[in-house]
Amino acid sequence: MxxxxxxxxxxxxxxxxxxxxxxxxxxxxxxxxxxxxxxxxxxxxxxxxxxxxxxxxxxxxxxxxxxxxxxxxxxxxxxxxxxxxxxxxxxxxxxxxxxxxxxxGPKPEHIRTMGDKVEAKRTAGALGLPLVPGSDGAVESIEDAKKVAAEIGYPVLVKAASGGGGRGMKVVPDEEQLESLVSQAKSEARNAFGDDTVYLEKYLGNPRHIEFQVFGDGNGEAIHLGERDCSLQRRHQKVLEEATSPVISDTERDRMGGIVAKAMADMGYRGAGTIEFLWEDGEFYFIEMNTRLQVEHPVTEAITGVDLVREQIRIADGKPLSVKQDEIRFTGHAIECRINAEDPETFAPSPGLVTSYHAAGGMHVRVDSGLYAGYRIPPYYDSMIAKLIVYGRTREGCIMRLRRALEEMVIEGVKTSIPLHQKLLREPDFLSGDYSIKWLEEWLDRQKG
Structure with a gap:
């Protein structure tokens, strides 16, 4: 029907x-x-x-x-x-x-499989996705943990199987601290998720967060729509995303994209999904799969011209994929700024009445937001109130357009993260594309100092 x-x-x-x-x-x-x-x-x-x-x-x-x-x-x-x-x-x-x-959305069984991080990792490995070296599933005892850690080498990362947002996650520098930190991770996981199952994996020193957008028709056909670089994060929460990544070559994109698309085809995956990797020194390591639309999907839409929500609806309605892999072209560059109702320095939430609102405009400027003057931002939900997405023929041109768009954007009555984005867009490391998932928090610490 x-x-x-x-x-x-x-x-x-x-x-x-x-x-x-x-x-x-x-x-x-x-x-x-x-x-x-x-x-x-x-x-x-x-x-x-x-x-x-x-x-x-x-x-x-x-x-x-x-x-x-x-x-x-x-x-x-x-x-x-x-x-x-x-x-x-x-x-x-x-x-x-x-x-x-x-x-x-995807088939319920795929949501369930990928929602359990231990099962997701096992499934990803079976589908041919490269994994971070680590335990084969949950670690049942401290003896198991010691054995795995010795095999993969310190530092290691303890992670909650049902985790998210950095909870139930601990970096263990040496064997001496292993037992204590595993215990802490299990306690955090139990309190946050009602499940104290943890697993171990190799701790990567300075990786980037690279994710691939995938789409399947549920009947064995699947495509990828390239990668997004989501390395600018604070407390494991993304702040700014861009597509394509400044560090991924066309050859790497084609190679990894082919691997993830084949994995999804073999799985019989249906609808939109995102496969997230840590990338370091030219190597990809699977971390998780999100079986849904991502906040940052507009940057993929900008560089491919594919409406991902329309595609979700079509697939759910039993229709085939509207594009084939060889029809997808990655053109230009796009960046998304997540604009939150929060203090740009302390990150304290700032709900309240929006007294004035003006969305940025102009060529290749998109604002996804439900804001309007007179709207009262409630204090009960996530603080993100708008997404500013800008496209340019080059990364440099995109950044210049984004600077201009941020200058035009007016949200008064509450504090927002716009000033933070304006600062980030003038940082040499960002301009050169030389940043990792640790960069933003280290930069913020320097700002305080």
Missing amino acids: AISRILIANRGEIALRIHRAAHEMGIETVAVHSTADADAMHVRLADHAVCIGPPAAKDSYLNVAAIISAAEITQADAIHPGYGFLSENAKFAEIVEAHDLIWI
């Missing part, structure tokens, strides 16, 4: 992004919202809107029963989860399909 009405199980800029793609395809949208988001832009623009609960995410955007009820009440025939919230919840995907609704 053809999808005619999509319920968007999300909020903010991504809900608006999905709404726009759907409307361009002639598909109606249903917005669900908490009481705190009653005046949000995606709620105003959607064809139908349903309040699903109070502000707390657990009572609204994570309330599966309320979302399914909203879909049934509005006669939606598909659900798009966006990113975050329930987007990588295999049980939710199964519930959606059990209610004869189309799930705009």
Whole structure:
């Protein structure tokens, strides 16, 4: 059946992004919202809107029963989860399909496999993806941990199998500290995720975070849409992303892209996915796969011309991939700045009333945001309020255009991270492309000093 009405199980800029793609395809949208988001832009623009609960995410955007009820009440025939919230919840995907609704996302079994980091690593290895040297699955005892660490060499990294955001992760410099740090990691993981399973892998000294965008039709066909460099991070949270990476050659892109596309084809993967690697000294090491759309997907759209949300909807509707691998061209350069409602120096959240708003414009400038003057940013959710995406024929031209766009962007009434981005775009290391996942935090420490 053809999808005619999509319920968007999300909020903010991504809900608006999905709404726009759907409307361009002639598909109606249903917005669900908490009481705190009653005046949000995606709620105003959607064809139908349903309040699903109070502000707390657990009572609204994570309330599966309320979302399914909203879909049934509005006669939606598909659900798009966006990113975050329930987007990588295999049980939710199964519930959606059990209610004869189309799930705009990967198969539930693939979400479940890739959501368990130990199983994901095992699966990735079996599919031919290069792995960081480490334990073959979970370490069950400190004796196991000592044996693995001795084999791969110190320093090693202890990671929570169900982890994310740096929680349950410890760097162990030597055997003397292994037992204590493994214990700390297990305790953090238990408290954060209800699962104290940990595994070990080689600690890479100064890597970059390189991820590949993939798409599969669910029937054995898959393509890649190149890489994104997401190395500018603070506390494991991405701040700025670019495509293509300043350090990846065309030959490397073709080689690794071919490997990830084949892996996804062999897996029978359906929809959008991102395979994340650490890259150091010309070597790629698989770290995880995100079975959803990424925040930074617009930079890939800019350099390929492929609308990833439209493609997600088409695949979910049973259609084949709209492009073949040999039809994809990587042209120019794109950078995305995540603009957060927070103090640009202390990073303290800054929710509140937006008294004035003006989006940057001009050629090849895109702003994904639900902001408007008079909108009150709620304190209950992620602090990202806008994404500024700029494209240029060259990386240098893209940076110049991005500087100009940041100067034009006006968000008053709350503090934002715009000044941080303006500083970053003048740093010699960034301009030369010479940075790693550690660079931003070290730079921030120098700024304080």
